Amino acid sequence: MSVEVDMDKCMHCGACVGTCPENVLFLNDLLLEVNKGCIDCELCVKVCPVGALKLRGD
Amino acid sequence: MKPKTGGKIDCDVLVIGAGPIGCTAARFAAKNGAENVLVIEKRQEIGSPVRCAEGVSLSWLEELEIDDLGDAIKWKVKGAKLYSPSGHKMTIGKELAGDEVGAVLERDVFDKEMAVLAAKEGVDFMLKTTAKDVIKENGEVVGVKAENMGEKFEIRAQLVIGADGFESQVGRWGGVYDTLKPSDIMTCFQYRLSNIDFDPEHTHFYLGSVAPGGYLWIFPKGEDKANVGLGLQLSRLDGNKTPKDYLDEFIEDHEEFDKGQAVDMVAGGVCVDHPPDSVITDGLMLVGDASRVVDPITGGGIANGMKQAKIAGEVAAEAVEEGKTDEEFLSRYEKRWRKRLEDKLWRNYLAKEKAMELDDEQFDMIVDALSDQDLDELSTEALLKAVADKHPELVESFKDML
Ligand SMILES: Cc1cc2nc3c(=O)[nH]c(=O)nc-3n(C[C@H](O)[C@H](O)[C@H](O)COP(=O)(O)OP(=O)(O)OC[C@H]3O[C@@H](n4cnc5c(N)ncnc54)[C@H](O)[C@@H]3O)c2cc1C
Numbered sequence: 001m002s003v004e005v006d007m008d009k010c011m012h013c014g015a016c017v018g019t020c021p022e023n024v025l026f027l028n029d030l031l032l033e034v035n036k037g038c039i040d041c042e043l044c045v046k047v048c049p050v051g052a053l054k055l056r057g058d
Numbered sequence: 059m060k061p062k063t064g065g066k067i068d069c070d071v072l073v074i075g076a077g078p079i080g081c082t083a084a085r086f087a088a089k090n091g092a093e094n095v096l097v098i099e100k101r102q103e104i105g106s107p108v109r110c111a112e113g114v115s116l117s118w119l120e121e122l123e124i125d126d127l128g129d130a131i132k133w134k135v136k137g138a139k140l141y142s143p144s145g146h147k148m149t150i151g152k153e154l155a156g157d158e159v160g161a162v163l164e165r166d167v168f169d170k171e172m173a174v175l176a177a178k179e180g181v182d183f184m185l186k187t188t189a190k191d192v193i194k195e196n197g198e199v200v201g202v203k204a205e206n207m208g209e210k211f212e213i214r215a216q217l218v219i220g221a222d223g224f225e226s227q228v229g230r231w232g233g234v235y236d237t238l239k240p241s242d243i244m245t246c247f248q249y250r251l252s253n254i255d256f257d258p259e260h261t262h263f264y265l266g267s268v269a270p271g272g273y274l275w276i277f278p279k280g281e282d283k284a285n286v287g288l289g290l291q292l293s294r295l296d297g298n299k300t301p302k303d304y305l306d307e308f309i310e311d312h313e314e315f316d317k318g319q320a321v322d323m324v325a326g327g328v329c330v331d332h333p334p335d336s337v338i339t340d341g342l343m344l345v346g347d348a349s350r351v352v353d354p355i356t357g358g359g360i361a362n363g364m365k366q367a368k369i370a371g372e373v374a375a376e377a378v379e380e381g382k383t384d385e386e387f388l389s390r391y392e393k394r395w396r397k398r399l400e401d402k403l404w405r406n407y408l409a410k411e412k413a414m415e416l417d418d419e420q421f422d423m424i425v426d427a428l429s430d431q432d433l434d435e436l437s438t439e440a441l442l443k444a445v446a447d448k449h450p451e452l453v454e455s456f457k458d459m460l
Contacts (some may be wrong), residue, residue, distance in 0.1 A: 011323065012107070013327065014108055014109075018238070028100070047292050051302070
């Protein structure tokens, strides 16, 4: 599984990038990249200050 | 800009990230004799968008050899006010003397100013240039894979400095440290509100369940405008409520904001961990938020990071001069910055861990007990000492550090 980003909400702040324990996320300036290796821990979903992330298929 | 030869750039010191800390490390490397210093920054504009509440003390400028911050200082304050959940209040600061002890910055102006100071020392900058991975040879970091406006190339350096902020990947790619615990991560949201009715001579801090595990701040940026935001501990977040939801509720409940209009929105993460065991490896040093030196009590990272960056720059110059960038040589960076900052970081980390255990009633009790005290000094140390006086049990775990 993995997470998906609502780019309409994302503020490109990087809170999720620094939090992800598997280094799956990368902020390419205004684009949040979700790479392989997500373990569904949902920490990025929780840390997002505006609720822009959710588990794929949720 | 740097010329590329054969699709590759060579430099002596490569700094990843043109935040205030990266710029300062580069500046002091150049100032101390490193000749070929390059800073790469993935954004197209240094300092923007702002991810900060912009509050700083004014006590560290001299150490950083900064004469004048000019337009980067937006507003000055005389002190701070602390509010407990049921409305007890205490004031800290040199009210009687009227000295201005704290400042609220224009971070975007400040960050650019720090870049200008570095440029004056001969540092090169490349914007819209992203580090995508570190290059390691025989276990040593020798450069990064970079991308600039669709073009991929390598940047080789004798020494790499990771100053890539909270989101730091350089430290992880370099294998320097582990990931963070949720209890050491603050998630933040802030509006810059205009047209509000408040006391602009102080910064304001609200404690307790308005911001579980953190606090809510009002940092003035003028007579009727302020940064109003909060930071919450990740492990304390409740259900689906986001930091933005918490802040919206607070603003809704306070009539001083009734006519307020947001002219800016800021989000971000802050690490409030204790200093990591190591911030270096062969060919690589980490600095600033990337090395986790944010004050765990206040969440302020500018002053600590800049002090550390000065030392990083000095050691970088020495390393290039002597042609030694292995971990053993770089350990002089570890020794010097830890001497300057580590005791205080640990003390404030332990104080933060204690503060995390407090509930609203306890915050009420503490602020109430302190409200009759005059605290001249606007510092965490002065505040902790005052707490120790009234409630020694709260500082038991770090009393030797006070
Ligand atoms: C909401 C909030 C409020 C805050 N309030 C305060 C406050 O009031 N006072 C205070 O002192 N501190 C505050 N802080 C902390 C402060 O913002 C940081 O400590 C400070 O910005 C650290 O500076 P830095 O240079 O280490 O990192 P940053 O300022 O984050 O700079 C890092 C730079 O690196 C760039 N970068 C990242 N990855 C790459 C890459 N792969 N390639 C190229 N470039 C890259 C980024 O684009 C960025 O420009 C706050 C933080 C937040 C989130």
